[in-house]
Amino acid sequence: MLDRLGDRWSVLVVVALGKGAHRFRELQRAVPGISQRMLTVTTRRLVRDGLVRRTVHDTVPPQVEYQLTDLGLGFATMVDGLAAWSREHRPAINEARATFDAADQSPHPAATPTPRT
Amino acid sequence: MLDRLGDRWSVLVVVALGKGAHRFRELQRAVPGISQRMLTVTTRRLVRDGLVRRTVHDTVPPQVEYQLTDLGLGFATMVDGLAAWSREHRPAINEARATFDAADQSPHPAATPTPRT
DNA sequence: CCGTATCCCTTAGGATACTG
DNA sequence: CAGTATCCTAAGGGATACGG
Numbered sequence: 001m002l003d004r005l006g007d008r009w010s011v012l013v014v015v016a017l018g019k020g021a022h023r024f025r026e027l028q029r030a031v032p033g034i035s036q037r038m039l040t041v042t043t044r045r046l047v048r049d050g051l052v053r054r055t056v057h058d059t060v061p062p063q064v065e066y067q068l069t070d071l072g073l074g075f076a077t078m079v080d081g082l083a084a085w086s087r088e089h090r091p092a093i094n095e096a097r098a099t100f101d102a103a104d105q106s107p108h109p110a111a112t113p114t115p116r117t
Numbered sequence: 118m119l120d121r122l123g124d125r126w127s128v129l130v131v132v133a134l135g136k137g138a139h140r141f142r143e144l145q146r147a148v149p150g151i152s153q154r155m156l157t158v159t160t161r162r163l164v165r166d167g168l169v170r171r172t173v174h175d176t177v178p179p180q181v182e183y184q185l186t187d188l189g190l191g192f193a194t195m196v197d198g199l200a201a202w203s204r205e206h207r208p209a210i211n212e213a214r215a216t217f218d219a220a221d222q223s224p225h226p227a228a229t230p231t232p233r234t
Numbered sequence: 235c236c237g238t239a240t241c242c243c244t245t246a247g248g249a250t251a252c253t254g
Numbered sequence: 255c256a257g258t259a260t261c262c263t264a265a266g267g268g269a270t271a272c273g274g
Contacts, residue, residue, distance in 0.1 A: 005199065006125045009267095024236055035268050040237060050213025061235050062274080071209055078202050082122065085195050092188055096167025126247095141256055152248050157257060178255050179254080238273075245266075253258075 009034055009042040011079055014068070017052060018076035021067035051075055126151055126159040128196055131185070134169065135193040138184035168192055 005011065009031070016022065016030040028039050043066060046052040051072030057063040068076060122128065126148070133139065133147040145156050160183060163169040168189030174180040185193060 005122050005128070008123045011122070036237080037239095037269085038267060041267090048214055048217040049210050050217075051210075056236095062237085064236065071206060071213070074202065074206065078199055081198065082195055085191065089188060089191070093166050093168075096188070097165055100165040100167075153257080154249085154259095155247060158247085173256095179257085181256065236274085238271105240271085241269085243266105243268085246264090248263085249261085251258100251260085254256085 007042070007045070009038050010046060013039070013042050013046065014051065014072060014076050014079060015083070017066060017068045017072065018080065021065050023066070024064050027066060046072070122196075124159070124162070126155050127163060130156070130159050130163060131168065131189060131193050131196060132200070134183060134185045134189065135197070138182050140183070141181050144183060163189070 012031045012034070013027065016027060019030075022030055024039070024043075027043070028034060028036065031039070034042070043052065043054070047054050050069060053067050053069050055065045055067070057065065129148050129151070130144065133144060136147075139147055141156070141160075144160070145151060145153065148156070151159070160169065160171070164171050164183075166188075167186060170184050170186050172182045172184070174182065
């Protein structure tokens with residue numbers, strides 16, 4: 001499944017569905033920036049992997065509902081763990097990036113005695 | 118960091134470094150299939166994010182060592198959790214895929230039975 | 235409303251060659 | 255050994271238009 005993680009949209013859709021079942025349009029609004037095409041592609045992939053169940057209500061205006069399966073729920077839980085970790089450590093990462101970027105943007109200052117503090 | 122997860126090579130490199138420090142070439146061998154270019158790109162990204170520390174030993178044949186920082190170690194732990202989960206559930210996912218694939222390949226047995234081999 | 239199919243552009247990333 | 259730079263192809267993904 002590490003390859004499914006490599007799929008940015010899949011992760012976001014799973015997170016969105018973790019908050020409850022959604023219809024197609026709802027889901028699109030719940031995942032800002034996703035195009036109609038990618039929503040279709042992503043949902044199909046998730047359904048195929050057994051992480052999401054797709055229910056079609058054959059009403060007058062077509063209505064399709066997407067919800068996590070037990071498997072998908074487990075996956076969502078794992079992803080939430082990752083998300084929590086990333087939130088917790090984002091500051092540290094941002095600091096590391098800032099330090100790194102500052103470092104190689106001053107290639108040749110007369111004296112750069114490792115400016116610390 | 119969810120975007121770093123979306124980076125397949127980053128994950129694999131972190132996992133490899135989770136087993137100990139490595140030199141450039143060693144790392145390349147430890148991550149089957151990665152090209153020299155992607156190894157460079159990936160390691161730089163990880164160093165920038167503060168997940169990996171890069172140590173240059175200025176010996177006659179250049180020698181560079183990569184190792185996880187504490188931050189990287191925490192990340193590696195999370196990823197291991199994911200990997201464990203995926204291993205545990207791979208059978209279920211494969212079954213779901215097989216079922217799905219079998220389902221939409223026999224839509225209408227009456228005519229045009231989708232000549233497959 | 236819920237998709238599917240087409241066009242098209244941007245990017246990831248492999249192969250290769252060269253420097254320190 | 256450890257990269258860096260260049261080239262080039264394939265895949266990802268947005269915009270749009272059409273079918274059920």
